[in-house]
Each structure stands twice: as C-alpha cells, then as structure tokens.
Amino acid sequence: MGKKIRTFCICLFLGFLFTFVVDGVNLWPMPNSLSHGTQSLYLSKDFALWSTYKDGSGILKDGFSRLLDIVREAHVVDGNVTDSLAVLEGLNVVVFSTDDELNFGTNESYKLSIPATGSPLHAHLEAHTVYGALHGLQTFSQLCHFNFTTRIIEVHLVPWIIVDQPRFSYRGLLIDTSRHYQPLPMIKNVIDAMAYTKLNVLHWHIVDTQSFPLDIPSYPKLWNGAYSLSERYTMADAVEIVQYAQRRGINVLAEIDVPGHALSWGIGYPSLWPSLDCRQPLDVSNEFTFNVIDGILSDFSKVFKFKFVHLGGDEVYTGCWNITPHVKKWLNKKGLNESEAYEYFVLRAQKIALSHGYEMVNWEETFNNFGKKLSPKTVVHNWLGGGVAQKIVAAGLRCIVSNQDKWYLDHLTTTWEEFYMNEPLSNITNPKHQKLVIGGEVCMWGEHIDASDLEQTIWPRAAAAAERLWTSFDELAKDPKQVTGRLAHFRCLLNQRGVAAAPLAGPGRVAPLGPGSCYQQ
Template identity: 50%
Template structure:
C-alpha cells in the first residue's frame, strides 16, 4: 500500500509548477491530509510536509552528492557545509545515520553564468529518513538551493553528545514559492554600504528564501556608482572612498547569483536626481534648483540612454545587472524647478508640451523606450500608474507603496504589480512590529483569479535615511523574515502564535550565521541622524 507521504508526492507534484495566489486554495486540503499536527521548525514554512517522531544522527563522513556537473551546486555544497557544521563532532558515526544528501536536478545549466529570472522554477522535494541518504529533487539548480537551505535548518547540534542530528524524521517535504518576486530593497544613496555589508545582506536573504535585491543605488544625496562613459558621475558620491567600481558591482551580482538572488538596480527618472548634477551640472534645471532632471539639455537624455545601455551590457562590456528588469523610479516628482526655469519652459513650447505633467510623462516614456530597445522591462513606483494609467507599456510592473487598494486597480488594468505598502513593509519605520509585517496580505483587495496572477510578489524596503553599517542587519531582521514567509508559504499560514517560536528560532539561526538581528520584542535601535557620509555621523 502507498504511504501517505508517497501519496502526497504523487498528488501534489503538479503544484510545483504553480507560483501564484491561485495554488493556495489547492493546498489547504492537502495540508490536512499530510497530518500536520504541528508546525515544522522551518522558516519559511514549506507548502506541505509530513514529519515523524524519530531523531536521526548525522554520519561523520556526511557528503553532498549530485550526478550532474554544476558549478553553482558545487559552490553551494561548500557554503552549506560551513554553515551547518560549525562544531567539532565527538561521535564518529558510520552507520545508522544520515550519510548525506543526494541532489537531483532535472534541468541543469550547461553554462557557468546561469542567472535566476522572474520565471525561474524554485520548487523542490526533500525526503530525510533516519539513516542513509536524504534525497533532494528540483527542476532547477535554484530550486535545489532552496531545498539545501531547508535541509540546513533541520540539522542541529547536540551539545550533550557532541553530534549532529535531525529531529522528527522521516521528513517528506514538497515546497515551492507562493510568489515569484520576493524582495528586499536596500538604499546605498542615503548612506553608503560597503560591498562586504551588501554581500552579508545577500547571504541573509537566501536564509529566508528571498530572491530579489532591489538596489536603490543612487538618489538625491549621492551617486556612488562608476559610469565609464561619464567618469564624472560619481563626483556625486559622499567621499572619494564611498563609491562602487564596476568590478565591485560584478562581484555583488555574482555573489547574488550563487544564492539564487536577482539584483535589480533603480535609477530614478526624473526625480530624486540632484546628485547627477555634481559631475554634470547641466543635468539640473539650475544650480539652486536641482531636480527633477533638466529636459532642456540633450545631454540629459543621452546620459539616461548611455547609462542604461552600459549597466545592461549593451556597450561592449558584460552586463553589470543581467536581470531582465530595470527599476526607473518615477516617484515624488516635484515640478517646481521646471516651473521656475525659463530654459525648460522654452523647451516645452518647442516640443508642444502643454503642462509639466506632460514633461514628467515624456521622461517616463523615454525611459520605457530605451529599456525596451535593450530588451529590458521597467518597474515604476505607484505614482507613474496613478498619473498615466493605461498609457504605459503593457510590460510595465508597478510597485505599490502608498495605497494597498491600488494593487487591485493596477492588476484590474492588466499590469503586473509588486506590493511594498509602506504602513506594513517599510522596515525603516522601525516602530513597525514583526506581527504587522507578518499579517500583511498582498492579495487582500484582489478577488479575481486572473487578477491574482498579476500580483507577482512583494518587497520589504530598508530605506537608508536612518540606516548605515551600524544598524543595517538589525533594521532588516527579523522583520524581513516575517514578510519572507508571507511571500513563500501558503496564504493560510498566518497564525502569529505559531510563527513566534519559529521566528525566534530563525533569529537565533541568523545570529549563529553572523547576522545581527534585533530582538523580537523590541523596536528600539540606535540610528544615524540622517543622510551623510560615514565620517559625518
């Protein structure tokens, strides 16, 4: 007779290919069938699982194995061995123990530069018995990464006997993300973050199965990034050393790739751009009124086009940001500087533009045309949709931050949407409790099945006005983990009382892995006084 675990594997395997709100309805009954009388000690909670009552020891010669040749998996094995086995084991076990994990991937890349995408299948199944080899199966290498993280959370160290073990065996897990886009925004314009800090953030994101780092790399206050065609652009950096070379950026996107994380840069057009003028003053309407960008100079549009081409590899160099999406901002455009500029008003008359909103729209459309010409899709903030609605390119993705109900409006108009509602998912609002983050539901106001499919995910945002290297980790964690579960696990996995012990355990896991997470019960932290260079704090 087929076991309950095997039956679940057969019946639920088709769900591995469903990455939307829609799949959640199917899984509720399956969870009941899986005899889930308690929560798994995992974060985020898997889609469905069964667990037993035995405790398995881990063999001394534990190994990761795969029949496929995969550079990404080989590096992942090294990484996870260091994460899992941090203590010296006294027991030399060779039998009746977990010998290792066999990883089987059905779609292995034949190249060494495979990057994740919005469509990447991150599903996996994991079985762990009391002895022998655990089995991890995935469609892609990135799905295998998610399964490796799950396995790593199952292994604990027994300090009494000084050996590693897995509780509650046998395990049978079927897992995949509810949403395709599960992001974290970091802001290196309001405060510079060294490369080592960014890579540490990427490490911690992988522990929670977040898969997008939205890099708000430039803003009003600073432009820290090297642009080779325009070498004066990073004159807008806070200091000579608070900058990113293109080699730095390559190393960050590669670090992200090895953890299954996409990096999407944001270049805000036309607002939040005063720092662009430090190296090229003509980009501003005037020396005393510095943003939005100056439309009356051809140089403005030349730099926008050349910048986007350079970062996407269209300028005879590998792409700094290989992802198919670019974030072009479009938020908080204050037109006062345009109103007071005679040059801008002459340019408007010459180009038959009747209002300053038309100028705003001109910038948005220009950014979209350039992006489309280089094979990139655009993400814009909510205001772009509020102002220009159905006139946008159909591939546009709108990121909501002001009004959650606008998610329903955006998807009803046929556009894809990312949820970052500020009242719940802005991490720089450090009085926001993890419970508030956890109970926020992206599909709350979306009731049509077809519309639900257009909600591709969400992002928590760590805006940098009051975040520098001293409080980066503690501002993000553990609250980002609450959002990570909302974006990965089933919709009905939302009980605060059940989440709290798992979140506490995950916080401790972060600490063991070198990530300084804030206490669950505290919202206090020290913070820098405002934007500025490191030596100004």
C-alpha cells in the same frame, strides 16, 4: 532580581523549550507540504554530496559547501558516534534542468526526503533547477541540530518528506546605498541572510538625491556625486555583487530614480540640472539628459542581467521646470504643461530601457498619473498605501506590493506582526488579477541606516514578510501568535550564523530587554 521573578523567568523559558519539543518543526519560512516521523539520525563527519548534475558553474557544489559551513559553525563538532543512531552518509541531489540561468520566473520548487532506514543512508533532494536545489539545501540546514551530549550533528524527526515551492516569483528586499554608503561585505551579509529566508530579489537603490556612488564608464564624472573618494562602487564591484547574489539564487534589480531624486547627477555634469537654483528633477528639455540615461542603461545591461530595471519616477516636483526660462521655453515649443512633460520623460526613459532589453519597474506615481499610457511591459511598484494594487492589476499591468505602512523597514514603529500579516492580494479576488501581482518587497531606506545598524533593522521583520511571500496562503498562520516561537527560533538561528537580527520583543531595531535566553527576546 527577586527569587519569584527568577522562578517565573525559568518557567517561561522552559515553557518555550517545551513548545519547541512538542511542535518539533522550526522551519522558516514554513514549507508548503511536509510530513515527519519521530526518529533521529546523526550526520556523518564525511557527509558528502552525490549528484550526476553537470555543475559546470559550481553553483551546487558551492551551495553544499555553504550548507556544511553553516551547520558546523555554531559549535565544534568533536563528539564520538554511538551505535544507537543511524548514520546519514550524504545527500543525493537530482537537478532535472541543465540550465543554470537565473531570472524572473525560474522554477524554484524542490522535494526533500530524509529516510529513517537504508544502507547506505542518504537524504534525497530533487529540483527542476539548481536554484530550487539551493532552497532545498537551506531547508535541510534548518533540520540539523548540535547535540551537546554527544557533540555531533543530528537530524531529528525523520523520516522527512518536504514538497515546496514559492507562492510568489518576486520576493524582494530593497537596500539604499545613496543615503548612506554600504560596504561590499555588508551587502554580501544581507544577501546571505536573504538566502536563508528564501528572498530572491535584491533591489539595489544605488543612487538618489544625496549621492551617486556607482562608476558609470559611459559617463565617468557621474560618481563625482559620491560622498567621498572611498564611498564608491566600481563596475567590478557591481559585477561581484551580482555574481555573489546569483550563486545564492538571488537576482539584483538595479534602480536609477528619474527624473526626480537625481540632484547628485549634476555634481559631475551640471548641465543635467535645470539651473543652479533648481537642481531637480533632471532637465527634461536637454537632450543630453536622455543620452546619459541611455549610457547608464547600456552599462547596466552588461552587468545587471535581471529581466527588470527600476526607473523610479516617484516624488517629482515639476514646478522647477516651469520656473526655469529655457525649460519653460521648451515646454511652450512642445505644447506641454508640467504634467505632460513628466509623462514625456517617464515614457521616453521606458523606451530607452526597452531598447536595452529590459522591462521596467516604476513607482506607483507613474501609474497614478499616466495609467495605461505606461508601456504594457511596466511593473508598477505600489508603496503609498492600500487600494492602488487593485487598480493596477485591473488595468492589466503587473504589480509589486511594498505598502509603506506595513513593509517599510525604516518605519521603526512597525512590528514584525504587522509585516507578517500584510497580504499582497488583499481585496484582489479575481484569479487573473491575482496573477498580475508578481510579489512583494520590503524596503530598507537608508536615511538613518548605515553599516552599524543595517542588519538589526532588516531582521527579523523582513523574515516575517518572507514567509508571507513564500508559503501558500492556506498554510500561513491566521494569527501571528501562532508563529512567535518559530520566528524567535529562526531569529536565534540567524544570530548563530552571524546575522545581527534584533529581538522580536519590540518594533524596529530594539535591544534585548535584559539578561535572558535568545528565545525569549
């Protein structure tokens, strides 16, 4: 490389660092309200948690332990303390509610303050629930920096006052374990990174046409549809994932996609297929089909405690029913055409879900076809494009936005800037209708994704959407160029924490352009 090019790169890098020093605040997602000073503290080697919260389940204690781990894991903290900096001795946490149940609508707000003076000197974190406190711990972790001269952890720009709460109650990420199996450690890695970005729903698209990897005790032959004996999840595995996520403030939304996308079900129970020549959608004429759905949701209700279950309902090719003699005979007996049978199936599946205490999420085709015939407890999942969310909320139903042109992670040509600027409330101006948009979700479909490329396909683009879903609209940047440096800083922080987040400089999962600083990529 020529000398002039090297000089340019060095200047560019120094410019980046100067931006960081001047701006000072490199938090992601950006809190809704903050103020800070200009002083620095150092973190005591015995930095401790003080709290009167009755932490019977250990969620707060574990969260604090993880805070210390991620703050200290990037470098060996072996420096000597100088007299020029005040010592931050610990974090005093007040949690007002003793209820540690996590579900939709749990209060996630918090207030974090770090004074510049005091003896002893403590940071203070207040939250209504322990899950708000976990978010405060994540924010605190991003305020901690390793000083390479003193080799200690410092907190800069004190005093800090941060008052924060999420913009939307539902901030989701979908992973697909049917197209490619994802090992439990990889799912846990994704959950950890979700906690760093304050996403709070893992949408687990467990099964699909290609495979059925989950053990269903009520119908144990279903997981005969797994790719192999080793590419399976036991119910104990599912419990592990749910508990691991819950202790990080994340709900797990389980999905069975019916009646389409279900060919794998028939590997273990062939009678679920209309015929050997026509294997999906599931056989609407067979009572056994609904017995199986009832058994699955009964087993789900013992493990997946989130308020919602996802019943799919998209991309249903009903022509299969019309060309299968026994199904055609049933249609004629019931006086139903193909479209009406599709409606019958979706609404009956919803009733089964309701009987197990769930409210339902369905993909938008169900609304496009049946509208207000859906249960009023339906959340419609918009994915096909713009314009539908407005119709959903105008009809009085709730909506999750995942429009594929902006929030599908498997679309590798979609840039982080497009993820950042995608607005769930676009063209929805009525305040009552806006409240029916409960949030949004980025989707990591798995046709070309396995454990080798999952993380770099998700991050940092999912983090861009996470700020859109967390930070109030008034505080969001109107131009993604305004946040490029801050997101680059966060992407490098993810790397330092062991998350294989891809560079910003390109769409999808791209490799670094060449040698250089993490902050330039």
